[in-house]
Amino acid sequence: MPESPPPCPLADSxxxxxxxxxxxxxxxxxxxxxxxxxxxxxxxxxxxxxxxAVESLLRRDDEVFSNHRGHGHYLARYDDPAGLLAExxxxxxxxxxxxxxxxxxxxxxxxxxxxxxxxxxxxxxxxFDMRRTGxxxxxxxxxxxxxxxxxxxxxxxxLAALWRVPMVVVVEHNGIAxxxxxxxxxxxxxxxxxxxxxxxxxxxxxxxxxxIRSTLAPLVAEVRQDGSxxxxxxxxxxxxxxxxxxxxxxxxxxxxxxxxxxxxHYRAAFPxxxxxxxxxxTAGIRAVVEDVLARPLIGAGRG
Numbered sequence: 001m002p003e004s005p006p007p008c009p010l011a012d013s014x015x016x017x018x019x020x021x022x023x024x025x026x027x028x029x030x031x032x033x034x035x036x037x038x039x040x041x042x043x044x045x046x047x048x049x050x051x052x053a054v055e056s057l058l059r060r061d062d063e064v065f066s067n068h069r070g071h072g073h074y075l076a077r078y079d080d081p082a083g084l085l086a087e088x089x090x091x092x093x094x095x096x097x098x099x100x101x102x103x104x105x106x107x108x109x110x111x112x113x114x115x116x117x118x119x120x121x122x123x124x125x126x127x128f129d130m131r132r133t134g135x136x137x138x139x140x141x142x143x144x145x146x147x148x149x150x151x152x153x154x155x156x157x158x159l160a161a162l163w164r165v166p167m168v169v170v171v172e173h174n175g176i177a178x179x180x181x182x183x184x185x186x187x188x189x190x191x192x193x194x195x196x197x198x199x200x201x202x203x204x205x206x207x208x209x210x211x212i213r214s215t216l217a218p219l220v221a222e223v224r225q226d227g228s229x230x231x232x233x234x235x236x237x238x239x240x241x242x243x244x245x246x247x248x249x250x251x252x253x254x255x256x257x258x259x260x261x262x263x264x265h266y267r268a269a270f271p272x273x274x275x276x277x278x279x280x281x282t283a284g285i286r287a288v289v290e291d292v293l294a295r296p297l298i299g300a301g302r303g
Contacts, residue, residue: 005206005208006265006268006269007206007207007208007209007210007211007262007265007266007269008208008210008211009210009270010209010210010266010270012273012277014052014056014209015209015266015270015273015274015277016277016280016281017048017052017075017076017079018048018049018052018209018262018266019048019274019277019278019280019281020075020079020081020281020284020285021044021048021051021052021071021072021075021076022045022048022263022281023278023281023282023284023285024071024075024081024084024085024285024288025043025044025045025048025071025072025240026045027085027285027286027288027289028041028043028071028085028088028102029041029043029240029244031088031089031289032244033244036089036293037088037089038090039088039101039102040102040243040244041071041088041102041103041243041244042068042069042102042103042242042243043069043071043240044069044070044071044072044073044172044238045238045239045240046174046236046237046238046239046240046257046260046261046262047069047072047172047174047234047236047237047238048072048262049207049209049212049262050072050170050172050234050236051072051073051075051076051077051142052072052076052209053209053212053213053216054076054140054170054216054232055076055077056209056213057213057216057217057220058077058138058140059137059138060109061109061135061137062109062137062138062139062140063109063110063111063123063126063130063137063138063139063140064077064109064110064111064140064141064142065111065112065119065120065122065123065126065139065140065141065142066105066110066111066112066113066119066142067103067112067113067114067116067119067142067143067144067147068102068103068112068113068114068116069144069172070103070105070112070142071084071102073110073112073142074105074107074110074112077109077110078107078110080095081284081285081288082288082291082292083095084105085288085289085292086098086292086295087100087101087102087105088101088102089292089293090297090298091292091293091295091296091297091298092295092296092297092298093292093295094298095107097298098298098299116143116144116146116147116149116150117143117147117150117152117153117156118152119141120141120143120147120152120153120156120157120169121152121155121156121159122141123139123140123141123156123167123169124139124156124159124160124163124165124167126139127139127160127165127166127167127229128159128163128165130165130166131163131164131165131166131227136166136224137166137224138166138167138168138220138223138224139165139166139167139168140167140168140170141167141168141169141170142170142172143169143170143171143172144171144172144173144174144177145171145172145173145174145175145177145182145186145190146176146177146178146180146182146185146186148171148186148190148193149177149185149186154193157169157193157194157197157199157229158197160197160199160229161197161198161199161228161229164226164227164228164229165227165228165229166223166224166227166228166229167223167229167230168220168223168229168230168231168232169229169230169231169232170232170234171190171231171232171233171234172234172236173190173233173234173235173236174236174237174238175237175238176238176242176249178242178246179242179246179247179248190231190233191203191233194231199228199229199230199231200219200228200229200230200231201230201231201232201233202215202216202219202230202231202232202233203233203234203235204216204232204233204234204235205235207260207262207265207266216232219232237257237260237261238257239254239257239258239261
């Protein structure tokens with residue numbers, strides 16, 4: 001494991017949320033492998049701390065726009081693993097009645113889609129309405145480094161800057177776009193691209209949720225106050241495959257990535273807390289899986 005400053009203590013609720021998201025994602029991959037969930041999925045393994053840190057700065061009247069790798073975004077906001085798993089499995093109690101699957105979730109204050117960059121202009125429109133009505137709410141949109149190859153992102157950023165809308169763009173920069181390393185698919189830097197529009201940008205390189213919150217809190221408050229957009233670029237890792245079994249990275253590359261994962265750093269710093277909360281998260285997600293798989297399939301027995 002590379003040398004890294006130890007994380008600061010974290011409340012059980014937030015560390016537990018990170019661990020619960022991780023156990024949920026592992027359960028989803030297991031269920032896919034066993035044929036108990038159909039279709040595909042994109043897990044956020046290695047990135048769980050990001051939505052937990054961001055969510056701590058949000059209000060219930062804020063709007064969150066997610067993407068194909070959005071389970072963690074949803075769970076950090078709603079703590080609803082049963083509703084989300086039921087959606088993936090097509091079981092009763094699904095958050096979108098089984099019509100959205102893994103990538104297309106809609107709930108009050110939350111929307112995700114599988115099309116790269118699609119929701120950035122939608123987030124700008126929502127933020128414009130927030131500025132017009134003076135609600136002091138925020139529009140938050142999650143994107144990856146691969147999304148910066150989409151032209152619609154730049155059209156949206158141009159309008160966000162011109163209209164001075166209260167929008168925060170959260171970039172989960174995990175260094176790989178599906179199977180293409182970022183240096184092979186993106187010229188320049190995200191910071192320089194933001195500068196071209198006169199948009200503020202900050203880069204976060206650590207995994208200390210408390211430190212991240214301290215850094216971002218005044219910046220997010222400023223967005224609420226003056227209504228100008230902000231881009232927060234998280235340097236992170238993607239531990240798992242792009243979707244199910246399509247990881248082309250070597251064992252050496254995966255080992256290096258694992259050393260940058262937040263989990264071993266937190267466990268080294270707080271072994272008792274992590275072991276206790278991880279055991280609870282594992283048992284909790286196991287119970288959710290058993291409950292959801294025992295439910296009827298949506299539409300079963302109809303017609």
